[in-house]
Amino acid sequence: MKMMLPLQFVVMFMMISTVASFLVPISRPSLAKITLRPHVSPTSLHLADFDQISLATSQENAGLAIVVLGEAGYSFIKAPGWKTGVLFVPAIAAAFVLFTISGPPLDNADVTMGDGLRVAALVSLALMGVYSLRLVLPTPNKEITFGGLLVAIAGFASFSQNLFAGGWVTFPALPSLPSLPF
Numbered sequence: 001m002k003m004m005l006p007l008q009f010v011v012m013f014m015m016i017s018t019v020a021s022f023l024v025p026i027s028r029p030s031l032a033k034i035t036l037r038p039h040v041s042p043t044s045l046h047l048a049d050f051d052q053i054s055l056a057t058s059q060e061n062a063g064l065a066i067v068v069l070g071e072a073g074y075s076f077i078k079a080p081g082w083k084t085g086v087l088f089v090p091a092i093a094a095a096f097v098l099f100t101i102s103g104p105p106l107d108n109a110d111v112t113m114g115d116g117l118r119v120a121a122l123v124s125l126a127l128m129g130v131y132s133l134r135l136v137l138p139t140p141n142k143e144i145t146f147g148g149l150l151v152a153i154a155g156f157a158s159f160s161q162n163l164f165a166g167g168w169v170t171f172p173a174l175p176s177l178p179s180l181p182f
Helices: 005-025 050-078 088-107 113-136 141-164
Strands: none
Touching: 050 088, 050 113, 050 141, 088 113, 113 141
16 A cells, blocks of 8 residues: 655545535524624734634644654654664654643643743744754655645744733834924
8 A cells, every 4th residue: 555645635634625515504694693793903903812722722722642652663664774763762752842831821721821832932943943954964754854844844933922911012103203393
């Protein structure tokens, strides 16, 4: 039996999800139930609900850990040996940190979630470095390594975005401009 390539998995998943989206009934709200929100200035930042951030980041955290371990396992299966066996070291370390250190604060919808988000963002940043190094060094399976790099970039973007959405990280405020005498 021939194994499918990762691209074939992606195409097959996209086809199945497209067909399933047509089969699942969608409930649409009636126009009487829709309420309009008051106009909000596009420059104002509203903090997101901690429950929503907790749910999303907990799932992203676990997903990133599973994908990192899956990538290392796939690379080892494709080219077994000592060189690819070493790939499990950063994968296991990242999964351990994501599940044990970053995970518990993310499960609580309170202020301590910021610590978990910071740790998860740093782990994603470290994974970006590991995957970049693996792309430069003569290692096998560069296509799956590039996929891991893309997932690490997406994880970093998501975790850092949630740091901004929760208000744990903010941009410095610019001083007001002087008024002109016109």
